[in-house]
Amino acid sequence: MAVQTSHTPLMLTITEEHEMLLNAVRDFAQKEIVPIAEKFDESGDFPMDTIKKMAGMGLMGIEVPEEYGGAGMDVLAYVLALTEIAKADASHSTIMSVNNSLYCNGIMLFGTEEQKQKWVKPVASGEKIGAYSLTEPMSGSDAATMASRAVLNAAGTHYIINGRKSWVTSGPVADYIVLFTMTDPSKGSKGISAFLIDANQKGLIRGKKEPKLGIRASATSEIIFEDYECPVENLLGKEGDGFKIAMSVLDAGRIGIAAQALGIAEAAYEKAVAYARERQAFGQAIGQFQMIQQKIADMKTRIEAARHLIYNACLAKMRYKATGARYTLEASMAKLFASETAMFVTDEALQIHGGMGYSKEMPLERYYRDARITRIYEGTSEIQRMVIARNELGMR
Amino acid sequence: MHIVTFTRSTPDTTAKVEVNGKGEVTWGDAATVVNPWDEYSLEEAIVQAKNVGGKATVIAIGTEMHNEALKHSLAMGLDAAVRVWSDGLDVTDSLHWATAAAAAVNKVGDVGLVIFGKESVDTGTDQHIYQTARKLGWTMLSYVAKILELDAANKTIKVEKVLEGGKQVLTAKLPAVISVMKGINEPRYPSFIGIRKASKAEIPVWSLSDLGVTLPAASTQLVGYSNLPVQEVVTEIIDGATPQEKAEKLVEKLLEAKVL
Numbered sequence: 001m002a003v004q005t006s007h008t009p010l011m012l013t014i015t016e017e018h019e020m021l022l023n024a025v026r027d028f029a030q031k032e033i034v035p036i037a038e039k040f041d042e043s044g045d046f047p048m049d050t051i052k053k054m055a056g057m058g059l060m061g062i063e064v065p066e067e068y069g070g071a072g073m074d075v076l077a078y079v080l081a082l083t084e085i086a087k088a089d090a091s092h093s094t095i096m097s098v099n100n101s102l103y104c105n106g107i108m109l110f111g112t113e114e115q116k117q118k119w120v121k122p123v124a125s126g127e128k129i130g131a132y133s134l135t136e137p138m139s140g141s142d143a144a145t146m147a148s149r150a151v152l153n154a155a156g157t158h159y160i161i162n163g164r165k166s167w168v169t170s171g172p173v174a175d176y177i178v179l180f181t182m183t184d185p186s187k188g189s190k191g192i193s194a195f196l197i198d199a200n201q202k203g204l205i206r207g208k209k210e211p212k213l214g215i216r217a218s219a220t221s222e223i224i225f226e227d228y229e230c231p232v233e234n235l236l237g238k239e240g241d242g243f244k245i246a247m248s249v250l251d252a253g254r255i256g257i258a259a260q261a262l263g264i265a266e267a268a269y270e271k272a273v274a275y276a277r278e279r280q281a282f283g284q285a286i287g288q289f290q291m292i293q294q295k296i297a298d299m300k301t302r303i304e305a306a307r308h309l310i311y312n313a314c315l316a317k318m319r320y321k322a323t324g325a326r327y328t329l330e331a332s333m334a335k336l337f338a339s340e341t342a343m344f345v346t347d348e349a350l351q352i353h354g355g356m357g358y359s360k361e362m363p364l365e366r367y368y369r370d371a372r373i374t375r376i377y378e379g380t381s382e383i384q385r386m387v388i389a390r391n392e393l394g395m396r
Numbered sequence: 397m398h399i400v401t402f403t404r405s406t407p408d409t410t411a412k413v414e415v416n417g418k419g420e421v422t423w424g425d426a427a428t429v430v431n432p433w434d435e436y437s438l439e440e441a442i443v444q445a446k447n448v449g450g451k452a453t454v455i456a457i458g459t460e461m462h463n464e465a466l467k468h469s470l471a472m473g474l475d476a477a478v479r480v481w482s483d484g485l486d487v488t489d490s491l492h493w494a495t496a497a498a499a500a501v502n503k504v505g506d507v508g509l510v511i512f513g514k515e516s517v518d519t520g521t522d523q524h525i526y527q528t529a530r531k532l533g534w535t536m537l538s539y540v541a542k543i544l545e546l547d548a549a550n551k552t553i554k555v556e557k558v559l560e561g562g563k564q565v566l567t568a569k570l571p572a573v574i575s576v577m578k579g580i581n582e583p584r585y586p587s588f589i590g591i592r593k594a595s596k597a598e599i600p601v602w603s604l605s606d607l608g609v610t611l612p613a614a615s616t617q618l619v620g621y622s623n624l625p626v627q628e629v630v631t632e633i634i635d636g637a638t639p640q641e642k643a644e645k646l647v648e649k650l651l652e653a654k655v656l
Contacts, residue, residue: 017595020471023427024586058588071588 012311025081029088037089040217046173055126060099069125075317079259086263090370091217097256098169103130106178106249110237119196131174133165144189148181161228171221174199180242192242196234203228214369251328253378254335255313261342261374268349268367269299295348306338329391336384339374346371397450397508397548401441403434405465406518415621430465433513435583436576441511442473448548451475455500458487470594471586482604491615494527499607512575529573537574
């Protein structure tokens with residue numbers, strides 16, 4: 001595989017450990033998640049039972065070292081597992097992705113030893129649920145304009161946090177949140193700081209649950225802070241480090257969303273292939289028609305291209321562990337291409353199914369709705385293109 | 397006290413198993429899985445060993461393909477895994493199998509309980525379980541739905557057995573051999589930490605000479621495998637003006653076919 005620096009290993013090896021993990025996750029996802037996915041999509045309830053079972057296996061802290069309650073595996077293990085979960089149900093994979101790459105990863109990268117012990121261990125082991133909160137009602141991609149505030153009290157013991165955050169994945173059920181809020185508005189994005197928040201403490205109100213097009217079982221809500229008192233020891237990194245933390249955490253997050261998109265695409269593709277083989281029209285299987293064959297060929301090619309871009313991002317993340325070189329570009333390319341592939345594949349797979357695809361009798365329409373978010377969250381496709389182009393042009 | 401359980405890799409239950417042109421049983425490129433009945437015996441072995449503060453060992457008899465089931469067992473949390481194999485061991489002959497199994501249990505040592513899943517899903521047999529108990533000379537309790545008590549100090553076991561139309565509670569002396577039903581527990585999925593340990597594990601192989609046994613003369617002879625005859629299915633749509641007329645015609649046909 002072609003890569004950009006000599007420090008990156010040239011090959012990813014799928015070890016026996018990866019194979020065993022893949023089989024275990026696939027078995028779990030097909031037996032435990034597939035049968036309930038439709039019901040939870042319909043109700044929009046949070047699938048706590050299956051999430052707890054996933055945690056019991058180690059799916060909530062895959063890359064977190066064992067001493068902090070995780071499974072101590074690598075980014076490839078994370079990608080393989082997340083893809084399998086997404087194939088069964090995108091909502092479950094969203095919850096898993098936030099816990100792993102946004103919550104645990106952020107604290108593992110920037111937290112102190114005490115913070116890792118206190119805030120990572122219970123979430124990686126699945127005892128508690130983690131969330132990540134950056135977006136606000138009037139501040140999405142442009143994080144520097146956020147309106148929420150954290151002000152140090154006179155005694156210097158607590159930050160007093162006020163404001164409204166939106167689109168918090170797992171917001172209604174989260175125990176702990178990595179929160180990004182403004183400590184010095186005059187500095188723009190350099191005035192953002194990150195805090196570790198106990199969501200069951202006074203001053204935090206869980207707001208309205210968002211009614212969503214897809215990933216309906218991954219509960220998303222507003223979180224309102226009203227004079228929330230956050231002890232100074234819960235500042236993650238230093239004051240003003242927030243934007244840097246948010247962005248580097250998103251590098252890992254984008255690999256996760258790419259893996260999720262790949263899983264959704266694979267699920268839709270497999271259904272499409274089976275249907276094209278079986279469905280008869282005009283006296284033959286519809287897979288005999290060239291127009292269906294073109295769709296199958298394009299879907300398969302894009303899926304494999306997405307997979308390789310994700311593997312490329314995994315290699316880049318491994319390089320980062322060895323050299324510290326950021327992998328923003330590789331993560332953005334994987335996320336951009338995989339999410340657009342998920343849209344393309346779910347659309348074409350639904351089209352191959354015709355009216356059956358449009359019906360709630362089959363999961364195609366759910367795949368189609370679920371795929372849509374992957375082009376939006378953790379950086380829209382437009383933001384990914386901007387990141388990639390600026391990187392190539394050397395412009396900031 | 398040591399608890400021993402047996403497992404094997406079997407073709408996935410959704411795989412299409414057939415006999416190829418050379419007369420061999422094949423299942424295409426479908427994966428092998430842990431014999432589905434064994435998931436319950438493996439889980440029970442882990443739970444009971446923990447309850448009595450003992451150790452749980454899993455054994456497979458056969459070729460290297462069974463390492464997969466053994467590694468899955470280790471990933472679930474079994475303490476140790478062993479494979480028994482020697483050329484000439486015919487695993488389709490249940491007496492061969494049971495002779496090797498009983499010798500392996502004796503080699504493990506200090507075994508108080510052997511737990512089997514109800515049957516092997518691939519060959520659809522369970523006589524090897526009873527033969528193993530007989531070879532060991534231990535009490536056999538089949539179709540166990542629940543272990544009510546395992547008393548390592550007094551060396552007794554109390555179980556609930558499934559009978560046709562009811563259940564039976566029995567107490568027996570240890571050591572004993574039991575076969576367990578689905579529903580006795582909810583088998584756990586392997587944990588990632590378990591997978592990491594299992595993937596690195598070297599599975600020891602015990603030969604028949606390590607076990608100090610010689611096999612009896614084969615009591616069965618394998619003549620060959622053949623595919624099931626293809627069943628011809630004829631579909632007929634019953635016409636009628638009203639649902640009642642259709643139902644009457646259907647009943648007539650069912651009576652004709654002596655189904656009713």
